[in-house]
Amino acid sequence: MEITLILPDGKKLEVEKGITCLEAAGKIGSRLAKDAIAVKLDDNAVDLSTKIEQDAKFEVITFSTKEGRDIFWHSTAHTMAEAIMNLFPGTLPTIGPPIDFGFFYDFDKKTPFSQEDLRKIEEEMAKIIREDKPIARKEFSTADAKKLFAGEHNNPYKVQLIDEKSTDDGVGGNKVSVYYQGDWYDLCRGPHVPSTGRIKAFKLTKVSGAFWKADSKNQQLQRIYGVSFPDKKMLDEYVKQQEEAEKRDHKKLGKEMELFMQSEMIGKGLPVWLPKGNIIKEEIENYAKEMERKAGFLRVSTPHLAKKELYLTSGHLPYYAESMYPPMKLDDGTYYLKAMNCPHHHLIYKHKSRSYRDLPLRIAEYGTVYRNELSGALAGLLRVRMLSMNDAHIYCTKEQIEQEFENVVKMNVDYFNVFGFKDYYFRLSLHDSIHKEKYIDEPENWEFAEDVLRKALIKLNAKFIEAKDEAAFYGPKVDIQYKAVTGREETVSTIQLDFAAKTKFQLTYADKDGKENNEVYVIHRAPLSTHERFTAFLIEHFSGKFPLWLSPEQVRILTIADRFNDYAGKIRQKYFDEGIRAELDTKSESISYKVREAQLDQVNYILVVGEKEVNDGTVNVRTRDNKILGPVKADEFLSQLKEEIKEKKK
């Protein structure tokens, strides 16, 4: 008997009833069958061996999607667990999920795994993979499953998991699924790759401690992280990227270059900007201020605290309370550290009556907000507890949205050009009318606004994707996704349209007829993200080799002997007076030593001064990359420096 499969592109495929998913995939294409990891049957992910008994939607899952990678990585985690149980009898596997990139598995084992253990485990895994063991799903009643894991494996963790029925999805009732590869088995809801041989390349990356159920009161466990690929080349590329990322790591460079520090006494997630890092932060801020001034933004400064009443009005309380710092009681009320700048800006909008002539009103601030992140989640400058955001809110009429949005996107693109970010795209997040509870109930506004944003992105020829059901509660948004040289994709900045503020804060204006109009739309935007995140991006992007305008030390003047110190000092003073960040090195060391030191410090231009330079009124210039530019008149080089800074050359 024939049944009908509906493919993702809407095409129909007639197949024999009872055919396996893998066979069905083969009917679409042999390449696809080779790449197939699992299949979505009527939106449920199932193993390739699953037989198809009735008409269904049919979609092959490959490594190119997050879902496919998760299955692939989780299968690798199983293989690792088998290897470890072979090598370290008595070690109990607990849970081993896929993560953002790769997987981990936590084991109950007294002593941590050593680096040598990891190499042994990798060898054992390679053996299991070479054997290409078929992977098969079996279903058990809860009682039988408990016997299975309580018996031979003697694993109380799995028994607890079965009790919690955490694995019964897709099976229902009191059944749980177990995946076998040969004799070895693990509790798992699946799906999995069809055999261990599918794992063509893998690597165990690090070990760490963990706790059962992530609770420090529970049993301490040993965690191993790893990653795997269906192709050796992909692993090689990954390893190379990891090495590059490590070299560029902003935490490492930030410390070496003395850009920022952290202190146990100050606390976690609260970086201190050291003089050199502060220069970068201020250069970015000054640049933003000038760009925003030209674009008609007005700057304000709002306090870092507000009363509970403000956050009740904005709705941050109670919904966002967990991310906020604890409340502080003063003699006249309960205060919170600022969670967001928007409520403050709305009050500025409201502090006097506005007319149509005031719109669009663009209020900008490098505003500082506070997030009560868990200390374990903090990471260098990328995840902190106090952040200074390149924030602004544009208050405009419905008709003005398109132009304002377009201007914001253009400003973003301008910034990215200046910083040399090339690999980015826009993600337009839309609402989904099925999930009414998730989105503000203004269907016409949704349709209108999503259309306006889409049209603007098309008009600007921006590379973008659409993400349904990803909008904010109060309106559609556009995130700018940036792929760093290290391969990591991050949201750099975001533009959000807000229909809700006008009602919550009763934002109004007097229209041309003097009538009060409450159709005030708000665009939230932060093209340069926060100082913290953006500087982290920049450190990694430039690998510490900042362009001249951003560089903490732009010029260093080295003297060949003490008798040239006067001349060098005068040049340094002249440059410094003109705003150049120039330093002097008159140490009694060899010139090659001093050059090397300046190059390691990533000083853009190294100026050597000796007999000839003093006589000619020149400086002998080379770059940090040891490009020799030779002698130039000191004044002329100053002009060149000023020009390069002014143009923000990369």
Added chain:
Amino acid sequence: MEITLILPDGKKLEVEKGITCLEAAGKIGSRLAKDAIAVKLDDNAVDLSTKIEQDAKFEVITFSTKEGRDIFWHSTAHTMAEAIMNLFPGTLPTIGPPIDFGFFYDFDKKTPFSQEDLRKIEEEMAKIIREDKPIARKEFSTADAKKLFAGEHNNPYKVQLIDEKSTDDGVGGNKVSVYYQGDWYDLCRGPHVPSTGRIKAFKLTKVSGAFWKADSKNQQLQRIYGVSFPDKKMLDEYVKQQEEAEKRDHKKLGKEMELFMQSEMIGKGLPVWLPKGNIIKEEIENYAKEMERKAGFLRVSTPHLAKKELYLTSGHLPYYAESMYPPMKLDDGTYYLKAMNCPHHHLIYKHKSRSYRDLPLRIAEYGTVYRNELSGALAGLLRVRMLSMNDAHIYCTKEQIEQEFENVVKMNVDYFNVFGFKDYYFRLSLHDSIHKEKYIDEPENWEFAEDVLRKALIKLNAKFIEAKDEAAFYGPKVDIQYKAVTGREETVSTIQLDFAAKTKFQLTYADKDGKENNEVYVIHRAPLSTHERFTAFLIEHFSGKFPLWLSPEQVRILTIADRFNDYAGKIRQKYFDEGIRAELDTKSESISYKVREAQLDQVNYILVVGEKEVNDGTVNVRTRDNKILGPVKADEFLSQLKEEIKEKKK
């Protein structure tokens, strides 16, 4: 029999035993006797009628000292209380102390005093003063005094005060003193002026509500404020200054000029800088940054929070805890909002090993600190709960203190010249070796440092006074006292030398021999105070007429008719592109209306554009004070503007 009085200048005066203080004053000079308000006998303030029975130190108290003014004002408060009891029978006086400037008295009375009441009270007071009633002290046992106030006066407040013995100082044991003027009397420890006629000029200034013992759970009281002088001219001058102060009041101008706002939803003491105020704040900050850059300061940014541990190390906890915001518990410890910037800067000093080559190390930051002020104590920008301080810390050796201190004083003077502050002096606060517990125990350092600061002030020809026993715990300090045009004296900025930080934070450096040296001295300095206070000073100093470089709106271009809008718009754009804060007024109003509006808005230059200007490529310039500068080529005027801004002309 003769006894000997020792006068403040050390001279001795032989007088008859039993002479009154007033008579003794007359022997020094008849003018002094006339000005005498009371006398200090062996450092105790007593009435002029007091008889001198033995050798004593003798010092006449006049209105020129705070002590004299307090006695004078408190005597006036008594006179006001008598007037009120005459006019409003049944009204009970409670307490009526002198305050910073003037006095108040709180009365138990159901309804508030009206303005008309005040005039009546003033008339009645004038009558009592004309009668020149002698004021006399009598002492009673506690029991008798209670009868006196419980009886005729039926005043439970005074009875409570007697029970609390709050008035028995100077009498001792169970005696209390009562002051009579004629039949009327009040409980009081004194001293007082000898008769009501001494109050030559007075004024009741305002009424407000109050609570008994300042506790809102107690009885509501009616408060009247007043002020008085021994001379009518002084009152006239005071009234004039008050009017001027009111006109210049930064709260009033700040609101009118839209410089800052406050919001009930944000909370008290947390001003929001509106676009125009933010311009002033940023101009000041940019100026400070440039001055500090040139003076070799390195800028940092430190987080607004720190862990309890830091403030325990610095000693802010527990001693300063009341002024700090309540602690916040996060998952990894207890955090406080930053009370001071110094501990953070000390950590920056310590984050790497320092050598003698690094000193002096000057770390600067417009650092934000938080003060948990009572809501009732907050006032505009002058007293707030979050303040951004023009802070810096100079880490130096003992030998470097003098030069660094001198540089700091010079920078202060430079600033004051630029802002046009003329009426200021330095106050050198010294330790007092008698009060060992109040000062860090480093006698040599005290002597050395006080001497260095004094010498530097003399060398710089600075106007200064010395204030013994007014130093900080950790070292001597120099405050800069500024007398505003409104007559109010304020501490604008402060320079403090700190011997304690080196020990508390173990600040060290490697000296020339590579040995660890822990003699690191710290200079705290904040010449521009905080943004909040300094802007308040500037608003009042300039009465809102800011010099061009500080002005929120520097230029406004007015068109005579619509057909000149294009030309005006182009000029505005050109000026704006060159960084001038220029606006356009193309409203269809008469030019005189538009000029007047611009003048009221305190726009520095008003540029009128019509037929002639378009033809000649000029603008017709006048100032906010209506000085007509006439036609100038638009480009030429732009150059003039840029020059005036660059030179920070007043």
